[in-house]
Amino acid sequence: MLAVQSAAFDPGQVLNEFTAKVGNSGAVVSFTGLVRDDTGDLKHMQIEHYPGMTEKAIGAMMDKAQARWNLTECTVIHRYGELAPNEVIMMVATAASHRVEAFEAADYLMDYLKSCAPFWKKEVSHSGDIWVASKQADEEALNRW
Amino acid sequence: MLAVQSAAFDPGQVLNEFTAKVGNSGAVVSFTGLVRDDTGDLKHMQIEHYPGMTEKAIGAMMDKAQARWNLTECTVIHRYGELAPNEVIMMVATAASHRVEAFEAADYLMDYLKSCAPFWKKEVSHSGDIWVASKQADEEALNRW
Amino acid sequence: MQVEVLYFAWVRERIGLPREMVETTATDVAGLVKELQTREERYALAFSDLSALRVAIDQELTDFDAPLKGAREVAFFPPMTGG
Amino acid sequence: MQVEVLYFAWVRERIGLPREMVETTATDVAGLVKELQTREERYALAFSDLSALRVAIDQELTDFDAPLKGAREVAFFPPMTGG
Numbered sequence: 005m006l007a008v009q010s011a012a013f014d015p016g017q018v019l020n021e022f023t024a025k026v027g028n029s030g031a032v033v034s035f036t037g038l039v040r041d042d043t044g045d046l047k048h049m050q051i052e053h054y055p056g057m058t059e060k061a062i063g064a065m066m067d068k069a070q071a072r073w074n075l076t077e078c079t080v081i082h083r084y085g086e087l088a089p090n091e092v093i094m095m096v097a098t099a100a101s102h103r104v105e106a107f108e109a110a111d112y113l114m115d116y117l118k119s120c121a122p123f124w125k126k127e128v129s130h131s132g133d134i135w136v137a138s139k140q141a142d143e144e145a146l147n148r149w
Numbered sequence: 150m151l152a153v154q155s156a157a158f159d160p161g162q163v164l165n166e167f168t169a170k171v172g173n174s175g176a177v178v179s180f181t182g183l184v185r186d187d188t189g190d191l192k193h194m195q196i197e198h199y200p201g202m203t204e205k206a207i208g209a210m211m212d213k214a215q216a217r218w219n220l221t222e223c224t225v226i227h228r229y230g231e232l233a234p235n236e237v238i239m240m241v242a243t244a245a246s247h248r249v250e251a252f253e254a255a256d257y258l259m260d261y262l263k264s265c266a267p268f269w270k271k272e273v274s275h276s277g278d279i280w281v282a283s284k285q286a287d288e289e290a291l292n293r294w
Numbered sequence: 295m296q297v298e299v300l301y302f303a304w305v306r307e308r309i310g311l312p313r314e315m316v317e318t319t320a321t322d323v324a325g326l327v328k329e330l331q332t333r334e335e336r337y338a339l340a341f342s343d344l345s346a347l348r349v350a351i352d353q354e355l356t357d358f359d360a361p362l363k364g365a366r367e368v369a370f371f372p373p374m375t376g377g
Numbered sequence: 378m379q380v381e382v383l384y385f386a387w388v389r390e391r392i393g394l395p396r397e398m399v400e401t402t403a404t405d406v407a408g409l410v411k412e413l414q415t416r417e418e419r420y421a422l423a424f425s426d427l428s429a430l431r432v433a434i435d436q437e438l439t440d441f442d443a444p445l446k447g448a449r450e451v452a453f454f455p456p457m458t459g460g
Binding site: 051056060061093094118121122123124137 | 300302303304306350353354355369371372373374375376377
């Protein structure tokens with residue numbers, strides 16, 4: 005399941021619905037990303053994306069992960085728009101027979117979402133607005149796969 | 150939070166309660182382990198543990214994970230007793246500022262839970278009972294850390 | 295040829311619009327960028343450091359030396375920061 | 378000395394009880410195992426392949442050459458299979 009949406013969602017509900025449909029898989033891994041406010045100055049995070057390309061790019065990552073780790077299920081939900089500190093930005097869930105596959109696939113999807121899905125984050129703070137810079141470590145993380 | 154219990158629990162609720170208390174951490178990883186029934190023959194999984202040692206061993210793993218990956222929060226719940234196919238056996242959740250730390254810590258905790266927490270699983274099937282054998286790959290996985 | 299050019303994040307902010315139709319004689323992305331750079335100061339600014347930019351043709355990530363032939367949509371944006 | 382010996386999983390099933398107090402003159406785990414092996418057939422069976430067994434003293438994993446001195450509780454069990 006893939007959703008790119010502005011609406012908030014409930015990670016626990018997503019996890020339970022996901023777990024209910026993984027059938028005979030023994031291992032479910034989830035990643036939940038939250039808005040951090042390191043300085044205490046953040047008003048909100050503004051997330052922009054490229055409608056159309058976002059769904060294509062994430063769909064391609066999910067297909068690759070599904071095939072490579074033989075996943076039974078795989079879900080990605082990513083929000084865009086205005087998000088307050090501590091709000092849930094996104095979630096990934098993977099299910100496989102064994103834990104190694106579920107962990108690796110979730111890790112892979114996160115690396116690719118970071119650097120290959122067309123999302124851009126802007127921190128809107130009391131002291132001004134800053135586009136979040138990509139980290140070299142994030143682009144380099146792709147070399148792991 | 151550490152719980153060793155026979156009672157069922159709701160992974161979604163655990164994830165949401167966990168996420169609510171991680172404060173300014175950006176990354177939450179969860180692992181949920183379910184009872185698999187590969188043959189369709191399983192009546193239930195019987196899980197035995199060593200009360201006292203279980204809590205000590207898992208507590209020590211959690212302390213190590215918390216320090217090594219600078220986790221803000223860390224939760225382990227593991228059930229014992231009689232579990233039906235597809236029931237939730239256990240859950241691990243980790244929270245850190247960044248995804249790499251949260252992933253590695255959850256992965257580490259799972260490896261140690263598999264091989265160093267005193268749990269033993271017995272598959273009770275229509276065709277007989279079998280104690281689940283440990284896998285060499287599981288013991289070898291500890292060398293990663 | 296005509297191509298729709300899209301801008302995202304600070305590229306969109308510097309240029310001041312999210313998308314526009316562009317008439318171009320360029321054969322590749324780099325040629326299109328050269329044309330855009332000469333338009334106005336705000337374009338020159340947005341395209342001053344190509345190493346800070348990424349490009350997609352028809353919603354697929356590609357390189358600045360990719361041919362434009364057949365492209366309907368070319369998007370310029372900074373490195374992505376999702377997740 | 379007296380020590381409480383605990384058995385888990387198939388070790389418990391083979392021996393037929395979960396725990397018992399044992400009077401021992403052994404100085405290490407291996408010595409205790411030797412004493413237990415000579416008790417009865419079911420003990421000999423349970424302890425026939427030490428490579429398939431793990432041991433904990435006072436709820437800490439240890440080795441078969443660990444000294445028993447001061448031990449209150451010694452547990453024998455197969456490799457663990459949690460998670």
